Amino acid sequence: MTDLPGYPSRRNFLKGSAAGFALTGIAASAEAQVEAPVSLDEYETEYLNGAEWAFIMAATARLIPSEGDGPGALETRVPVFIDRQLAGDYGSADDWYMEGPHAPDAEPARGWQTPLTPAEVYRQAIPAFDAWCQSSHGASFAELDAETQDAALTSLSEGEVELSSELRDFWSLLLSNTKEGYFADPQYGGNAGMQSWVYIGFPGARAAYREWPERHNIEYPLGPVSISGERA
Amino acid sequence: MARTEPKKDVVIVGLGWTGSIAGIELAQEGLDIVALERGHDQSTVPDFQYPQQIDELKYGVRLKMMQKPSQQTLTVRRSGDETALPYRSLGSFLPGNGVGGAGTHWNGLNWRPMPEELRLRSYVAENWGEDIIPEGMNLGDYPVSYDELEPFFTRFEKVAGISGKAGNLNGEIQEGGNPFEGWRSEEFPMPPHRATWDSQKFGEAASAMGYHPFTASAGIASTSYTNPYGMQMGPCNFCGFCERFGCYQYSKSSPQTAILGALKQYPNFEYRTNSEVLKVETAADGKTATGVTYWDEAAQEEVFQPADIVILSSYQLNNVHLMLLSGIGGPVYDPVTGDGVLGKNYAYQMNGGVSLFFEDEHFNPFVGHGANGIALDDFAINQNDFGALGFIGGSYWRSGTFNGQPIRNMPLPSGTPSWGAGWKEGIGRWYGHAMSIGSHGSHMAYANNHLDLDPTYTDRHGRPLMRMTFNWQDNDLRMNQYMKSKMEPLAASMNPDSMQSGFKDVGAQYDVRPYQTTHNTGGHSMSETAREGSVNRYSQAWDKHNVFVMGAGNFVQNTQYNPTGLVGGLAYHTVNAIRTQYLSNPRPLV
Numbered sequence: 001m002t003d004l005p006g007y008p009s010r011r012n013f014l015k016g017s018a019a020g021f022a023l024t025g026i027a028a029s030a031e032a033q034v035e036a037p038v039s040l041d042e043y044e045t046e047y048l049n050g051a052e053w054a055f056i057m058a059a060t061a062r063l064i065p066s067e068g069d070g071p072g073a074l075e076t077r078v079p080v081f082i083d084r085q086l087a088g089d090y091g092s093a094d095d096w097y098m099e100g101p102h103a104p105d106a107e108p109a110r111g112w113q114t115p116l117t118p119a120e121v122y123r124q125a126i127p128a129f130d131a132w133c134q135s136s137h138g139a140s141f142a143e144l145d146a147e148t149q150d151a152a153l154t155s156l157s158e159g160e161v162e163l164s165s166e167l168r169d170f171w172s173l174l175l176s177n178t179k180e181g182y183f184a185d186p187q188y189g190g191n192a193g194m195q196s197w198v199y200i201g202f203p204g205a206r207a208a209y210r211e212w213p214e215r216h217n218i219e220y221p222l223g224p225v226s227i228s229g230e231r232a
Numbered sequence: 233m234a235r236t237e238p239k240k241d242v243v244i245v246g247l248g249w250t251g252s253i254a255g256i257e258l259a260q261e262g263l264d265i266v267a268l269e270r271g272h273d274q275s276t277v278p279d280f281q282y283p284q285q286i287d288e289l290k291y292g293v294r295l296k297m298m299q300k301p302s303q304q305t306l307t308v309r310r311s312g313d314e315t316a317l318p319y320r321s322l323g324s325f326l327p328g329n330g331v332g333g334a335g336t337h338w339n340g341l342n343w344r345p346m347p348e349e350l351r352l353r354s355y356v357a358e359n360w361g362e363d364i365i366p367e368g369m370n371l372g373d374y375p376v377s378y379d380e381l382e383p384f385f386t387r388f389e390k391v392a393g394i395s396g397k398a399g400n401l402n403g404e405i406q407e408g409g410n411p412f413e414g415w416r417s418e419e420f421p422m423p424p425h426r427a428t429w430d431s432q433k434f435g436e437a438a439s440a441m442g443y444h445p446f447t448a449s450a451g452i453a454s455t456s457y458t459n460p461y462g463m464q465m466g467p468c469n470f471c472g473f474c475e476r477f478g479c480y481q482y483s484k485s486s487p488q489t490a491i492l493g494a495l496k497q498y499p500n501f502e503y504r505t506n507s508e509v510l511k512v513e514t515a516a517d518g519k520t521a522t523g524v525t526y527w528d529e530a531a532q533e534e535v536f537q538p539a540d541i542v543i544l545s546s547y548q549l550n551n552v553h554l555m556l557l558s559g560i561g562g563p564v565y566d567p568v569t570g571d572g573v574l575g576k577n578y579a580y581q582m583n584g585g586v587s588l589f590f591e592d593e594h595f596n597p598f599v600g601h602g603a604n605g606i607a608l609d610d611f612a613i614n615q616n617d618f619g620a621l622g623f624i625g626g627s628y629w630r631s632g633t634f635n636g637q638p639i640r641n642m643p644l645p646s647g648t649p650s651w652g653a654g655w656k657e658g659i660g661r662w663y664g665h666a667m668s669i670g671s672h673g674s675h676m677a678y679a680n681n682h683l684d685l686d687p688t689y690t691d692r693h694g695r696p697l698m699r700m701t702f703n704w705q706d707n708d709l710r711m712n713q714y715m716k717s718k719m720e721p722l723a724a725s726m727n728p729d730s731m732q733s734g735f736k737d738v739g740a741q742y743d744v745r746p747y748q749t750t751h752n753t754g755g756h757s758m759s760e761t762a763r764e765g766s767v768n769r770y771s772q773a774w775d776k777h778n779v780f781v782m783g784a785g786n787f788v789q790n791t792q793y794n795p796t797g798l799v800g801g802l803a804y805h806t807v808n809a810i811r812t813q814y815l816s817n818p819r820p821l822v
């Protein structure tokens with residue numbers, strides 16, 4: 001087994017791994033986190049305003065709920081990930097071609113055609129969706145009960161929520177950004193404690209499996225490491 | 233023009249796979265060379281270092297190694313009736329950017345074409361008659377044969393460091409290799425890789441059905457290796473961060489691991505990064521190029537770089553764009569009249585696959601490399617009876633883990649919710665318990681699929697974007713459906729808990745959003761005469777004899793394989809012609 005330069009010996013990981021592997025959720029994250037980050041309630045957003053933050057907290061909590069096996073979006077701090085992504089060059093579509101003329105009505109198969117950046121889509125779509133929740137369910141999304149929230153998200157996913165064509169990719173953005181935050185390296189703010197990796201059995205940034213190709217049908221035993229050297 | 237640089241013997245446009253090959257081979261001639269690269273400089277150390285490189289979000293999803301559409305892109309429409317719209321964010325294909333180009337972050341699936349694929353029109357005519365060629369299909373022969381290219385395929389494979397097992401050595405079929413491949417003059421430089429569990433299962437099932445599985449050839453080192461330029465590679469550790477990533481150890485074949493370190497030693501070679509070529513300048517007589525104009529990002533000014541020879545090696549899409557902007561490569565193709573050549577024969581790749589779920593088995597999908605797997609060619613171009621099957625084409629199949637990264641690789645049985653408690657339950661249950669088999673198929677050239685300049689959209693320099701007119705065609709879709717009908721029984725014979733297929737069917741419309749392949753071909757096709765294509769058999773522009781154009785843009789139609797084996801072979805064929813025929817007497821070589 002190759003040891004990584006500057007990292008504790010991987011052999012030592014083996015010893016802890018049997019236990020580490022069985023751990024999910026809070027326990028694993030408590031073990032892995034060197035320094036507990038501020039709670040989501042105290043987190044100061046970089047991009048999202050108060051109402052947007054409340055929406056993202058509530059929506060991601062339904063997209064990846066806490067109940068059942070495995071961590072949810074809130075335990076893994078997915079909202080922090082989304083906020084930071086929108087504040088950064090992804091949110092402002094720095095790498096994308098954004099010159100006009102725009103054809104937001106074009107068929108979805110033609111790709112991103114709205115004049116808005118991802119951050120602008122969130123900014124305009126959240127109040128529009130909240131207004132729809134008000135008129136259809138009597139309250140903004142964050143204030144609905146979980147069951148009604150699920151129904152509202154189902155309507156959003158099925159295109160039943162009237163959104164202008166500039167905003168029509170909101171659902172797919174929200175869902176993909178949520179899953180990104182769940183599975184990305186923790187340095188981006190989500191996947192706290194690598195809990196999602198522990199849950200599914202992905203070893204993260206280990207990236208050294210020389211002896212493994214021919215270990216057929218044997219479950220890989222080691223827990224994940226992150227880019228910054230965290231272990232879980 | 234703000235600045236003119238001292239004249240060079242050779243200017244190379246783009247320092248990826250083909251630009252690096254041109255650079256080192258011509259540097260050996262003692263020529264004074266400058267390579268201009270649009271993107272940044274990057275090397276194994278420090279740019280691809282562990283652990284920073286092992287970042288799915290940054291490289292796999294945000295695509296930080298690729299061409300940024302804000303810097304350069306194109307527009308796409310599916311027929312002449314549609315208005316082309318910009319390819320604003322990357323999806324279907326991912327052109328490279330920066331030193332090494334897409335050669336840095338490719339998968340390393342290195343294949344040669346079949347001999348029949350290089351003379352496909354003749355092969356069809358001889359066996360079934362020209363009548364079976366569908367209307368609108370531009371089926372052609374390459375102006376150069378497999379036999380002529382064989383030494384150059386071998387050369388590229390030695391330089392790139394390819395692992396595999398020959399199936400046909402000088403006409404003798406070899407145990408363990410691909411019995412249907414074209415002849416090889418030599419065994420692969422490195423032995424084949426070990427098989428992971430999914431590939432092993434696939435190979436056993438294929439053998440049981442009487443097929444002929446073999447280990448896929450890979451631009452991934454299986455042992456320690458030193459190439460003809462003295463560059464060293466070490467064995468791959470199946471890190472799984474291969475496609476879309478630079479290799480953090482010296483294992484994946486790339487311009488960095490195979491060429492650039494040696495090339496930089498030549499005092500007569502120089503390269504400039506953040507230097508985007510805007511135009512090839514031509515002489516008043518119209519017969520030659522005088523050099524190129526590029527944008528110097530640091531100085532924020534245009535620069536004229538005079539040179540005696542211009543090598544275009546900026547990837548298929550960029551080459552065609554530059555040729556359209558510079559008036560090189562013949563008259564622009566017009567799909568209505570069929571006249572013209574530049575932009576003609578744009579083709580792509582027709583792929584499909586089956587996912588199989590085995591709840592009680594462990595595939596460890598993160599253990600793999602970009603070209604991992606067992607493959608078979610029993611449904612290849614030279615195995616199919618086109619007349620009986622009703623299509624012209626074929627595919628190779630492969631199964632092997634190559635990327636178990638969970639944002640992008642989370643196959644779930646159909647019916648699993650895409651969010652909520654059901655999704656979370658599904659990922660816990662199925663991650664690591666799925667495998668897939670892929671069909672990688674041919675794509676022919678058609679009268680309606682072509683490239684020209686867009687009338688509306690411009691780039692940051694004010695130049696028109698290139699416009700792609702492209703849609704799937706029935707012939708290739710029928711081929712894909714045939715593969716489905718053959719692959720599903722094989723998959724079922726493996727007794728998965730469940731399985732599901734993804735094969736485009738007749739009527740499918742091109743969707744620019746999901747990644748498909750970065751195997752864009754044609755547009756500056758090679759041809760027997762100047763009336764049929766943009767370059768001759770030596771990839772020399774028919775209309776400007778000191779311009780040589782490298783890359784898959786030379787393809788007459790796409791093959792059923794990943795393109796780089798043919799791209800590399802053609803690049804060595806071209807530089808050989810420059811060295812042995814052109815330098816002593818610059819002229820049109822045909």
Ligand SMILES: Cc1cc2nc3c(=O)[nH]c(=O)nc-3n(C[C@H](O)[C@H](O)[C@H](O)COP(=O)(O)OP(=O)(O)OC[C@H]3O[C@@H](n4cnc5c(N)ncnc54)[C@H](O)[C@@H]3O)c2cc1C
Pocket residue numbers: 245246247248249250251268269270271326327328329330331332333334335336337338339340341342343475476507508509510545546547548550602603750751782783784794795796797799
């Ligand atoms: C994710 C991915 C996976 C792939 N996997 C495979 C595979 O498994 N097998 C296979 O056969 N092929 C594969 N390919 C394709 C393979 O990478 C290409 O065939 C190969 O790199 C082409 O070589 P090239 O020299 O033509 O272009 P590149 O290697 O891309 O080099 C072109 C260079 O030109 C530069 N350039 C572009 N425009 C300009 C300009 N105007 N001025 C200056 N410089 C410019 C670019 O920045 C780039 O560095 C893959 C590609 C991608 C993106």
Ligand code: SF4
Pocket residue numbers: 452453468469470471472473474475477478479480481483484485600601602
């Ligand atoms: S899988 Fe192998 S070749 Fe690919 S990046 Fe990892 S170590 Fe390099």
